[in-house]
Amino acid sequence: MEHGRSAYLHDGVVPYERNDYWLDEFGRIARRIVTDIHPESVLDAGCALGMLVEQLRALDVDAYGVDASEDAIAAVHDSVKEHTWHGSLTEPLERKYDLVVCIEVLEHMEPADAEQAIESMCAASDRVLFSSSPYDYAEPTHVNVHAPEDWSAQFARQGFVRNIDFDASFVTPWTALYERSHAVLPEVVRSYDRAWWQLRSEVRQVREKVLELHAQLEEGAGPVAEENLRLREDLLIARDELVGHEARLGEALGRIEVLESELRRHEEATAEAQRLLGSRTGRALRAWHRIRAMLRP
Amino acid sequence: MRVSVVVVALGAPADLVCESVDSVRAQTAAGWELFVVTGPTELASLRGAIERGGIDDRIEVRTPSEPRGPAGTLAEGIAATSAELVTWLDAGDRLDADALERVLAAAAGDDVDFVYTDEDQLEDDGSRSNPRLKPDWSPERLRVYPYTGRLAVFRRAALDDAGGVRPELSLAVDHDVALRVGERARRVVHVAEVLYHRRVPYAGTTPARAPAVELRAVAEHLDRVGFPAVVEHDSERPRLLRLRPAPAATPPVSVVIPTRGTRRLVHGQQINLVANCVGSIVRRSTYPDYEIVCVVDDDTDDTARAELVATGGERLRIVPYRAPFNFARKINVGVLHARSDVLIFLNDDTEVITPEWIQSLLMFARDPAVGAVGAKLRFADRRLQHVGVVAVGGNVGHPYYGFPADFDGHMDNARTPTNCIAVTAACLMTRRECFDAVGGLSLEFPLNYNDVDYCLKLYQAGYRNVFDPYAELFHFETSSRATGSVSEDELEALRARWGRILRRDPYYNPGFGDRPDFVLPVSVGAAAG
Secondary structure (H helix, E strand, O other): OOOOOHHHHOOOOOOOOOOHHHHHHHHHHHHHHHHHHOOOEEEEEOOOOOHHHHHHHHOOOEEEEEEOOHHHHHOOOHHHHHHEEEOOOOOOOOOOOOEEEEEOOHHHOOHHHHHHHHHHHHHHOOEEEEEOOOOOOOOOOOOOOOOHHHHHHHHHHOOEEEOOOOOOOOOOOOOEEEEEOOOOHHHHHHHHHHHHHHHHHHHHHHHHHHHHHHHHHHHOOHHHHHHHHHHHHHHHHHHHHHHHHHHHHHHHHHHHHHHHHHHHHHHHHHHHHHHHHHOHHHHHHHHHHHHHHHHOO | OOEEEEEEOOOOOHHHHHHHHHHHHOOOOOOEEEEEEOOHHHHHHHHHHHHHOOOOOOEEEEOOOOOOOHHHHHHHHHHOOOOOEEEEEEOOOEEOOOHHHHHHHHOOOOOEEEEEEEEEEEOOOOOEEEEEOOOOOOHHHHOOOOOOOOOEEEEHHHHHHOOOOOHHHHHHHHHHHHHHHHHHOOEEEEEEEEEEEEEOOOOOOOOOOOHHHHHHHHHHHHHHHOOOEEEEEOOOOOOOEEEEEOOOOOOOEEEEEEEOOOEEEEOOEEEEHHHHHHHHHHHHOOOOOEEEEEEEEOOOOHHHHHHHHHHHHHHEEEEEEOOOOOHHHHHHHHHHHOOOOEEEEEOOOEEEOOOOHHHHHHHHHOOOOEEEEEEEEEOOOOOEEEOOEEEEOOEEEOOOOOOOOOOOOHHHOOOOOEEOOEOOOOEEEEEHHHHHHHOOOOOOOOOOOHHHHHHHHHHHOOOEEEEEEEEEEEEOOOHHHHHOOOOHHHHHHHHHHHHHHHHOOOOOOOOOOOOOOOOOOHHHHHHHO
16 A cells, blocks of 8 residues: 555655655644644654654654555665554554554545554554545545544544644644543533534624625725725826827917917018018108108198 | 819710810819710710810810710729829819819828818809808718718729729719728818809709619628618608618616706606606616616705616616716716726716617717717707707807707708717717726816817827717706806816817818808808809
8 A cells, every 4th residue: 555645745746755845844743743732752653754753753752653555664764764663553553652643544545444543543542643635536545535524433433532622734724633532422512512603603704704895896885996996087087187288288389380370471571571671662662751751740 | 193074974965064074174273184975976066065165185075885874984984084083073063163273282192082072052043052061071971971972082093992983883873982982091181162063953952863772882881891780761851861770799888877866847847857867768778788877966865866766776876976066077986987898978867769879879889980979969849959069169069059850950960970079978978998098077177068078089089979860868958058157267278178179170161150050151151142
């Protein structure tokens, strides 16, 4: 069986092998396990190349790994060789751990084997950090895909209940922390109902807000739409001013043309008058004017 | 540059032909040649009659190669010409002595493909009457109305490119040629002088009509240019053609109505104007896809508002308006809220008459070369209120304001589509791209002239504005606004922007007097009589 981790965590671009990308990724998960759960001992059930074991150990956690793939176990880094081994989760585990981690493994196992594995893990610890992809039915090695509530039901048969207050989405969106519980049914229902009611109120508020925004968009109201309208109106006004200025400029140019042609006519008339005055006729005219002036009383 | 003149003389009395020939001979311009085409039996006598007036190498009398009708004979006559420009006269028609000089001057630009002049009617006693003073190039007008008439001079190359004279169009040849050359013309020039005198009866008034070819000339034009209309004879005026919107795409249309819920006495009843207007749209319009955007003043009373909402139903959207009254701004705000790219500005004191009003306006407005389209508006008693806006002497006016309901207008311009410098925003269709391009209605004109300014902005940007006679509405305009309340400031602002166009409206012939009613000044009328 192929080791499971790559099925979800493999982003399709970076191949699942011991490289900086995957070491960083498991480093991030290891730090959150330490800060949020602070276990002294951890078993990574389905550890593949053992990189989570490596990173947990780097943080002084007594971490171990087991995987059903001999190839994977053969390829683990030298530093964790002695803390990892080849084995099946269908077999009982030999010792107890503060925490068992099982990330993207059980969807690759036959249903009966997976049930066995849950039993083994629950026997080996009081807490299981568990993730199994609810999607990717098309992936050929996904022979046992279930919705999160199905896994929860299986863990409940072992006396394990989801810790509602613990946010395990730092692994995958559907990761849960299952814990051994001695709570009676009313208590379990109460805590689930509390979470359900919170979510329901939240969803309702979000949907109402979305409806309101949608209506505003439709009606062209609301602050964004109002700003948009204001800008569009300003644009209209600016365009009109531009067109108006151009028109007035055209008018002014037209008047300049008229004035220039009047000026030309005036200049031509003046030149003509001067030419006349300079000519013999002009002299005669001037003489005649002088005589008339003299004759005037 | 020279012009060839063709006179088709088939069967015409020689003295009438000689009158036409003499009028060409008397031209002040020298650059012409004249072809007189007549039947073989009349050839010798006609040539003799013409030569008695003087022998001129530029005049040739000939017969067609085979017997043909007048249009075929004309086509053959044109084929024989050699000048860059060509025109034709009917036997008995006369040219003014400077007609060809004016035409040659007008056609001096290399891009001028078509020149036409004004004309009048020549009575048998030699007197002249019925002047036809035409607008400058008006493609929308020409569609169903052969307004260019005579004298029509074409660049020979443009005429040939357009397919020349088609004999099968017989009596509709002039319209057909004007349409086909006009469709492709780089430039068309109008000489606003009466330079052509048509012998009566002439084609414009003669009972000799050919309805089938008239329809054909227009129908083929509509087909060529993809104009979404069908052409038919006007049932009320069989001498006229009219367009009807053909089934076409129906893009969403937004009707924008500024209002403050005013009540007024109409048809003897005190009515809520905007509710009446919206009610008429909803009840009468046959257009499938439209919304009504009412821009409503905040102080509008609740009853008026409730009546409006009840009438408008699902079509109606109300946009509140809080600022001080400004008609231009109210329209702009309405357009900003409108959802469609085709807009109608509508006054709240209007009422739809013709059910296909939106289709009809859209038939013109969808043309990318058209900016604004206005409707035919009537007073409550059906007298004319608006058939387009005219600018004359620095003012703007409504031609035929208050004229009888069935008045046809000069050259039927109250009854056929025309191009005009502006149309009223009481009912105006425009595309949003045009509206955005020129900045909407100008806030410089809060009350008056914002529509004229809008149309002039469009005209200046290269769009044509159109009066659509087929979209009819009532306009219950108050008499006060018509007579008095126009602001001098707004008129001055309009002149500051558009003074030159207001003094020379390209669609209003300078031969008319100072009133916008297409009437001749008394002195000219007397001289013509």
